[in-house]
Amino acid sequence: MATLNLNGKDVSIPDDPRTTLLDFLHQHLSLFGTKKGCDHGQCGACTVIADGKRINACLVFAFQLEGAEVTTIEGIGEGESLHPLQKAFIERDAFQCGYCTSGQICSGVSLLREMKNEDPSAVTYSQTRHSKASLKEDISERMSGNLCRCGAYPNIVDAITDVIALERQ
Amino acid sequence: MQPFTLHHYNGEKPLSSLPLDTRSRFLAGGTNLIDLMKLQVETPKTLVSLAKWDKANTISEDDNYYYIGAMVTNSDLAKFAHTQPSLSLLAQALLSGATVQLRNRATTAGNLLQRTRCYYFYDTTKACNKREPGTGCSAYDSMNRIHAIFGTSESCIATHPSDMAVAMIALNAQVHTQQPDGNTRQIALRDFYREPGETPHIETQLDEDELITHVSIKKKANGTQYYHKVRDRSSYAFALVSVAAGLKIEDGRIKDLSLAFGGVGTKPWYPQKAISVLEGAEPTQEVILQSAEAELSEAKTFGSNDFKPELLRRTLTKVLLELAEHQVKHPGHEGALYDNA
Numbered sequence: 381m382a383t384l385n386l387n388g389k390d391v392s393i394p395d396d397p398r399t400t401l402l403d404f405l406h407q408h409l410s411l412f413g414t415k416k417g418c419d420h421g422q423c424g425a426c427t428v429i430a431d432g433k434r435i436n437a438c439l440v441f442a443f444q445l446e447g448a449e450v451t452t453i454e455g456i457g458e459g460e461s462l463h464p465l466q467k468a469f470i471e472r473d474a475f476q477c478g479y480c481t482s483g484q485i486c487s488g489v490s491l492l493r494e495m496k497n498e499d500p501s502a503v504t505y506s507q508t509r510h511s512k513a514s515l516k517e518d519i520s521e522r523m524s525g526n527l528c529r530c531g532a533y534p535n536i537v538d539a540i541t542d543v544i545a546l547e548r549q
Numbered sequence: 550m551q552p553f554t555l556h557h558y559n560g561e562k563p564l565s566s567l568p569l570d571t572r573s574r575f576l577a578g579g580t581n582l583i584d585l586m587k588l589q590v591e592t593p594k595t596l597v598s599l600a601k602w603d604k605a606n607t608i609s610e611d612d613n614y615y616y617i618g619a620m621v622t623n624s625d626l627a628k629f630a631h632t633q634p635s636l637s638l639l640a641q642a643l644l645s646g647a648t649v650q651l652r653n654r655a656t657t658a659g660n661l662l663q664r665t666r667c668y669y670f671y672d673t674t675k676a677c678n679k680r681e682p683g684t685g686c687s688a689y690d691s692m693n694r695i696h697a698i699f700g701t702s703e704s705c706i707a708t709h710p711s712d713m714a715v716a717m718i719a720l721n722a723q724v725h726t727q728q729p730d731g732n733t734r735q736i737a738l739r740d741f742y743r744e745p746g747e748t749p750h751i752e753t754q755l756d757e758d759e760l761i762t763h764v765s766i767k768k769k770a771n772g773t774q775y776y777h778k779v780r781d782r783s784s785y786a787f788a789l790v791s792v793a794a795g796l797k798i799e800d801g802r803i804k805d806l807s808l809a810f811g812g813v814g815t816k817p818w819y820p821q822k823a824i825s826v827l828e829g830a831e832p833t834q835e836v837i838l839q840s841a842e843a844e845l846s847e848a849k850t851f852g853s854n855d856f857k858p859e860l861l862r863r864t865l866t867k868v869l870l871e872l873a874e875h876q877v878k879h880p881g882h883e884g885a886l887y888d889n890a
Binding site for chain 1: 550552553555576578579580583584587596598600624627628631637640641644645647648649650651653654776783784785885886887888889
C-alpha cells in the first residue's frame, strides 16, 4: 500500500486520488493544525514541509507525495518542547487571531534552512545596490507566500530575525 | 472536483501505453492544474502523474548547452542559474515569480504550460473563448487592466503569466519533446507559443499527447542582465510589464542584446522590431524610445490597460540605460546588474 511519512510515522495514502494533502490531514488523520485559508495557494495558511521544502498542502494531491517525509506544525517541536521559532513567535507577539500562524511557522522554519544554505531570493538581485539589502527586507520577500489578515508582519519578521541571530551566535 | 482516472509515467514505459487524448492532462507539480481542477476550469478525464519521472528532475551540461529536465523545480533551477553568470537573467526571473512554496513544487515544463490568470478564464460563470471556445471574450470590452497589448485578437486578450518563459525567450531556449510514436522534436521557445487568433484554447505547438522532456539553453556570454518586473505589490504578484534584458556593449555600441517582454503579450513577447532598431546602435534614450515605438506600432489597448504602452516605454528605457551604463563602467561584465549576494 502506498504510504508517506508524516511527522515520523508512515500513513497510508487515501484511495481517492482527488484528496489533497491538506484534506488528507484534516479528513483522514484529524490533524487540524495545518489551516485551510484560501485553498488556492494564495495565502500560505496550509504550508507544510515535504522532504525539507515548504509547500502549499492545498495544491498537491496526497498521492504525489508517496514516499515523502512530511512535517506539519504538529511535528515542528520535540514533544512538549517548542521549536525556537515557536518560542520567538510567543515572545514577539507574532500573531493575533493565530489562524495563519502554523503556516507562518512552518514557512519560517524552512526559511531558516534556506538562508543558512544561502539560497538566493529576489532581494539578492534587488535595486538596493548602494547598500547591502537588509535582512528584514530579505525575510519579508521570502515570507511573501504567507498572508496575515491581522497584519502581524513586523512581529513575524522580528521573531524570525531573533532566531537567525540566535543561530549565528 | 470531477473524478478522473489516474495513470503514472516514470519515463520507462512508452508514452503510447497511456490513454492520451484531448481530455487527458499530464500532472507535474500541480500548482496550476490542481487549482484549475478545483474551480472546474479544467475537468480532465485522465491524469498522468509525472511524480515518479526521476530522470526528468536533473540539470546537466556539456561544452555547449545547459539541459534542464522537465520536472526540475523552479526553486532548483533558480539556485542553479544563480551560480552561472550567463544565466543570471533566468535566476532573476524565476525568483521574481510566485512564492517559495509554489516554486518548490512548480516545474520547468509546468511553468511553460501554465494557463493565463485572466479573471474571466477563472470565472466559470463568464464567457471565455479560451476556456469554452465560441462563448466570447468577457475581457475585451470590460475590466482588462492586466490584459495584453501585443498578439491580441477579438477572441482573446489574455496574457501569458510566466516570468521564467520571458527570460528563456530572451535567452533563446529550446523546448525538447517526446511523442507517443517515439519521435522527438525540438522547438525554439520563440516559436513555441501560438497567438490566440480564433482558437485561443490552443496555446502552444504541442500535440495533446506530446510531452516536454527538457529545455536546453546555449552557453554564451549574455553580458549584464536585468529582469525588471513592474507589478501591483513588491512580491507575489504577476507582472503588469516586465522586461528581460542582457546587454553587451563594445566601442559604445550594442554588440549583443537578449530581450523579451512579459505582462504585455498573449504569449511571452519576443520584440523583434525593437531588437532590429537596437542592434548595433548606440544605446541612447532616443534610440531606445525609437525601438519601443517600432514594437508598439502594432500594439492595441482595450481601455483599462491603456497605461501599458507608456509603462513599457519607461521600463525598457530604464532597464537598457542602466545596463548600458554598467557595461561602459565594467567592460565585459557578465552577470546581474544588481547583486547583493
